[in-house]
Amino acid sequence: MLIYIIRRLFQTIPVMLGVTLAVFLMMHLIPGDAAKIMAGENADEAQIEQMRENLGLNDPLYEQYFRYVGNAIQGDLGNSIRTNRSVTEEIFTERFWITVQLAFIGTGLAVIIGLIAGIISATRKYSIADVSLMIFALFGLSMPNFWLGIMLIYFFAVDLKMLPVAGWGTWEHMILPAITLGTGGAAIIARMTRSSMLEVVNQDFIRTAYAKGVSDKLVIYKHALRNALIPVVTVVGLQFGGLLGGAVITETVFAINGLGRLIIDSIRAHDFPMVQGTILVCAVLFVIVNFIVDILYRLINKRIDLN
Amino acid sequence: MTEKILEVKDLRTSFFTDEGEVKAVDGVDFSIEKGKTVGIVGESGSGKSITSLSILRLLQEPVGKVVGGEILFKGENLLDKSKKDMMKIRGNNISMVFQEPMTSLNPTLTCGEQIAESVRIHQKLNRKDAWAKAVEMLRLVGIPSPEKRAKQYPFELSGGMRQRVMIAIALACNPELLIADEPTTALDVTIQAQILDLMKKLQEELGTSLMLITHDLGVVAEMCDKVAVMYCGKIVEYADVKTIFTNPKHPYTIGLLNSVPKHDRDYEGDLSVIEGSVPSPFNLPKGCRFAPRCPHARAICQSELPNLETLEDGDQVRCWIHTEKWEKEEVGAHE
Amino acid sequence: MSQPQLQTNAVAPVKPYNAKAARTKAFYKKLAKNKAALAGGFIVVLFTLLAIFAPVIAPHDPIHIEITKKLEGPSAEHWLGTDDKGRDILSRLLYGARISLTVGVLSTVLGAFVGIVLGIVAGYYGGRIDSFIMRITDVLLAFPGILLALAIVSVLGASTVNVIIAVAFFAVPTFARIVRGSTLSVKKLEYIDAIRAMGSSDFRIIFKHILPNIVSPIIVQATLYIASAIITASALSFLGMGTQPPDPEWGTMLSQGRSYVAQAPHITLFPGIVILIVVIGFNLFGDGLRDALDPKTKN
Amino acid sequence: EEGAEGNEGTDSGSEEAAVEGGNLVFVISQDAPTLDPHGMNDTATTNATSQIFDRLTDYAEDGSVVPMLATEFNAIDDTTWEFKLREGVKFHDGTDFTAEAVKMTLERILDPEFASPRAVVLNMITEVVVVDDYTVHIKTKFPFAPLPAHLAHNAGSIIAPSAIEEENSGGKKVNDNPIGSGPFKFVSWSPGAEIKFERNEDFWGEKAKVETMSFVTVPEQATRNAMLETGEAHVIQVGSSDVTYMEGIDTVELTSVRGTRMDYLGFNMNVKPFDNLKVRQAISMAINKDDIVNGILDGQGVPAVGPLAPTVVGNYQGLTPLAYDVDAAKALLAEAGFADGFKTTLMVNDGNKERADMAELIQAQLAPLGIDVSIEIIEWGAFLEKTGAGEHELFILGWTTVTADADYGLYALFHSSQHGSPGNRSFYTNTRVDELLDLARQEADQAKRDEAYKEVSEILVEEAPMVYLQHPDFIYGSNGVASGLFVNFSGTPFFKDVQLAK
Amino acid sequence: MSKKPLLEVKNLKQYFPITGGIFGRTVNHVKAVDDVSFEVYEGETVSIVGESGCGKSTTGRAILRLDNPTSGEINFEGEDLLALSKSKMRKKRKDLQIIFQDPYASLNPRQTVSQILEEALEIQNVVPAKERRQKIVELLETVGIGAHQIDRHPHEFSGGQRQRVGIARALSVDPKLIICDEAVSALDVSIQAQVLNLLKELQRDFKLTYLFISHDLGVVRHISDRIIVMYLGKIVEIADKKSLFENPQHPYTRALLSAIPSTNILEEKKERIILQGDVPSPIDPPTGCRFHTRCPFATERCQIEEPKLQKLSSETHQVACHLIEEGPVDYSKMVANY
């Protein structure tokens, strides 16, 4: 297992390199000039040129890239063009943990709601509960989440005054964003769990369990669920990526100061180092979570050969 | 006459599909005596598995449903039992071994757990005792170093070992009746020999009655006391094993026996065959189901379904040839 | 040569019938039985028609500004009211169907095309090419989708075409993976070996034997993807990186109107509902297709 | 000062019971990129740093320049101004405010290596001479009348020498360590989210009423509105289109200020057909400014008659703008040889809904002339680059006369030495205008200056290098605020006197 | 039986790489077929039997170059197939055909029977386009499918009929050698007999040579002239049918034969040899004789030295076993072992 973990860790290296290269190139293809943006609306040519030189934007691209990767390995992601502060420091402040928190709460919510709904649906196929849950799931899947977020604010915060509109900190602040973020994932997980359960229920070993005299309940929770979870677990990992992306929107709507907003702000400001850094961190986070999911997956599903 | 552990009377099971009703089992009668082995043979799709699933009431309702008949287990009709009672019977009084050792075990539970579960449910043993029992069962079915194997997952075992685990599960509670649905079909011959041997030994030791479903006539010849030959959801011949192999009466049984290439005998020329193929379950012939393929078929065969008649030697055959009506029939309706 | 000694299946239905038609019929029958899929199909067809005939149906010019009539609620003249510049919302929604559906369909087609090519090549040839392509999809997958799209749009500039490209871009790994998986499983089937043993070229095998047999999962995935493409496009609009005004893309309408949620809720409500309905339509239809194409599901 | 109107509507509901202290929440759409008043040239920075730093001079409500850290100021010759400084002022770190602080601060912003984007506001200064602890002389390149107005700008914020020294010696940057002498002290900052302030108990003037204050960044307008509505936010800047709605909410008070900003539709006069005067005039006449003000600003602004807002010193509102007359416009266009119109592109920067809305409206209003406008929304940096390099046709932009002096409002936009990125993105050249602008810049006599600016304005209206669209109001909404909110003409709010409601 | 070998397999090895590591490095091999040599003469039927996973199919696929063998030679009519270029090989495929086990998977479900056959004809261009339809009808008739079923899809046929379509496809290009990989294993006995008879008949009519892969010794005894017994990637015994069944030499062959349940109920039941344990993994096969782990007679030598195929007194009987060299084996010991 340990060997597997180490090997699996090594496998992430080319992915990481690919990610840095992709981000780096993308950011450098962007029209516009960071120096100009920094200098402001009323700045003159000389000031801009000065700024460009300071930022090292006049070096060849590949040099900039190698410098970047070299530094990144040492945990130095450069300095923000906009604020001139260390990107690493800027990212790994509170805001990093806020986004991680948000994404995990969102994932947790999605998993809990999704699993419960999926299991209920699968065990009561075609019942009213099943149909309505699946309709809900469909809605959850079909709703643009910024819209959902704004609707939630107006309903729960402005009209009912039950919850705060925006911000982060107390548990009340977390409810609406988590719902906004988790809804899509919950819908997907619910549908996935349902179909996975229904598939598993038709398998031979379930019949074996019944033939042993195992009760319905135990068959569902001990025999079926465990196996049904296998595809669901992988989806959860991928969902996490979706949630990180969704955080961009959720954080914007709920004015949460997380990585998502940092990304948007940086993209707008053409703050290359910051965009590179944040996207890299998101990708790393995603890769790590999927790495964990992979390990979990192997724990649940012993069939996969560890070698 | 010894005690009948299981008596199946006019069992009818249907599947209600989009295309219509499939009468998978259509009036099956047979019985199993204590300690004896009954073999059920027949073409693929003839209803062997469905018969066994009907006995344990493991059909997927509401698509598949027992629509008639009686299943008397020690005199009590299983079809009248409540769900809870059935749960107590399954795995305890009657257990089952399935065909596919690869898919019939839960991939996410250790082998030991899967055996112990059965014991825990029926014998109310605690975790530790159940585990001990599981290890003991593994030893009984001839798995080397059972303590280690019990902790392994099915994927870590070979096909033959998995089938042994299946048998261990089935026999863990010392059932009175074991139903084995093609327990060796997926296995290699040398492994099959191991498994059959094991089953025979255990059956003798434990006195279990056995219902053995197979399409391998060799297995039947080796294992069974009585044989039921099924065709299209019906038993066409039911006799003791010697009669079936030496003096088969039904044209299908005869055809079947003749079309098997023997490994221990030489012969020249072509195999004798049964022409045609099994009718579609949606388009069953009106009369005898075998009539379209039967070399002897006459008019009555096409129009009327024969009954399962008991002949003087105790052989039960579903064929007009063995009835009085036959002599009166015109020849040449077929072709 | 001697006549083979047996006749073919005497009992199988011998009535002459067109096999393909029968199979298609069975497919439609299954689809038709699925009410949800029917509803989904109906929605999809309806909106496609609305989009096509928008110029005929639309009561007003979708980009005609009548600033004095802004933010009016539904009335006889403007059934769904007017937006923040006094344009007719109904007309904009109708014309918007053209853009939104095009974005959904085109980006899916584009992404699916590239994904299919990559997936088939990876699955069929295996080995190094496979590893290489799969590493690329890994990289693409490591980017949260919307971020990737955002990055692309910010490189290329915000416009409908670029949204299509961006959304298509992140469809690629999804399709590549599905196609690769299906290709691998179809490749294992014996008929592929049989046709190879016949001396067939790779080209023929891929296009005649593999591709047709993996269309079902592709079509299902595509239908579902159209749904998420529409949503993604609207999310990009929300972030100001989508279709640009005055073009009435639904997401743009929704996001432009969001500042008026409190005072003129109708201008977000209607585009929101329309997106919801259409996305539900595609989802339902995709689910239905999946069920109808899947031999395992019966009811 | 002709035509200068005072600000209006700055009083908040004073009948509400006020409390001492409390935490004031100001919700903003964009966080300040820096807390260094020399660091960036944008509104968010100004808003935040204005609370922390004082300047030598300040703008009064009516836009006139009044003393602040300086007690009096006079031009002692053509190019030298003398400033007498307030005594007894302490910076937040307890150090004293002296002439040295003025010198260090101004030299910092002018340092070419430091490359402050705001240097442009003060780059006519050549030398700062410390006469004694409380007297400084400031010398300019040329006679520069509006210097006190320029020093009142946020760029003229006086930073504590201790902070500058720490920065120079490699310690904390001013950005992280903003030490001023203003009514609020900086407490903490989580960039992109929140800046926290506390009351300066040792303030030289009347102390702030609230105990603490935070600027919370909320990018989504709908969310900001919701926050104001629920009272989660005490103050926000309200979008003009939300004014009507906000007026309907009992708890929300609105404060509206006429600004010095001018939004305009620019022509690139180097490209055809915009080199043609008639074409420019035709377009000017085809655009209905009232529609823009009423439709987009919801009436929260005034249509522009010329380049200067009524709040700018030196403006002249007696101008006769080219009248809105579509038929006449058509005729003019036909005269110019474009009877069937033409195709062109209108560039706007992204992230500004009102500008995008204006673009759409202009697109619609030019359609009857046969002018087929396609809108190109591009990113801010690229927008500045392209318009600066002359790679554009039509564009929409705004110019805020941050000093409220006509020089700042005209020189960069219309002087031929300022072509391209310095501000003259129309590439307008007129020797008479150049002459007048130079003259007025160096003239100390305000009446003479006004005269020059009047003539410039008349020429500019006639020559139409751009269409002067509107001067938008700055509107602030408050909820739970008893009194004291002041917003100046460039939209900067001051919270010193704000008292929260019970 | 002419003495000209149609097919000559020499030292065929097929190792499948097991990949792992970061860059998909090969970490190990499945030695599916490990140094196998045999001949097939024109017009005969040679069967390969053995337990699941012993490399039967792999051998068949290697001959057709469906996989690329690791090493060895496959001489077909004197030409080494493995040395042919891809395009030459494609032409050559006309002479070698294959019939698969699974009647459900071996036909493209989307094609009708006529399309399947037409495509085969088209690829090898054996008959001009105009005559193809006629040829298809003939082919189908040959395998016992009526002309009225020509436009049906595979799923409308029974398993036996599908297998016939597969046979027709193989026949369509007039091959010289047909490899039947478990061609009847999936069929019910009654149908299996039909197909076996058909194959025999076709062989007579078209002078076909079969390489018949099966694990069913009954079928093998019925159809073959010579039989190859494989165990774990190696040939352990090659013999003509009669001598193999009546006088099996290799302990494995003997065990295999005795393990099959007999329907001959009247005969005295023979003592059975029941092997212990399972077939070892082909990834790390046992050293020496691969059967030694299950062989009741294994000696130390068996564990170390690999036995070679050796001719016995009868020219056609070859065995790879050390025991044989030391004179006749007393197989009663094996029984006793059980």
Ligand SMILES: Nc1ncnc2c1ncn2[C@@H]1O[C@H](COP(=O)(O)OP(=O)(O)OP(=O)(O)O)[C@@H](O)[C@H]1O
């Ligand atoms: N779930 C189902 N739905 C519809 N029909 C079914 C279903 N399961 C079985 N059948 C039908 O019931 C009949 C009997 O099936 P059964 O599985 O008992 O055959 P079998 O004799 O066990 O065959 P095999 O030897 O292939 O296992 C078949 O015709 C089959 O098509």
Ligand SMILES: Nc1ncnc2c1ncn2[C@@H]1O[C@H](COP(=O)(O)OP(=O)(O)OP(=O)(O)O)[C@@H](O)[C@H]1O
């Ligand atoms: N493509 C492949 N990649 C890796 N291993 C393979 C591959 N094909 C076959 N093998 C392995 O090679 C060995 C021989 O397989 P092969 O299919 O030839 O056996 P077989 O004798 O035909 O068995 P069966 O009777 O089950 O068909 C097996 O262990 C199998 O797992």
Ligand SMILES: [Mg+2]
């Ligand atoms: Mg069965």
Ligand SMILES: [Mg+2]
């Ligand atoms: Mg094989």
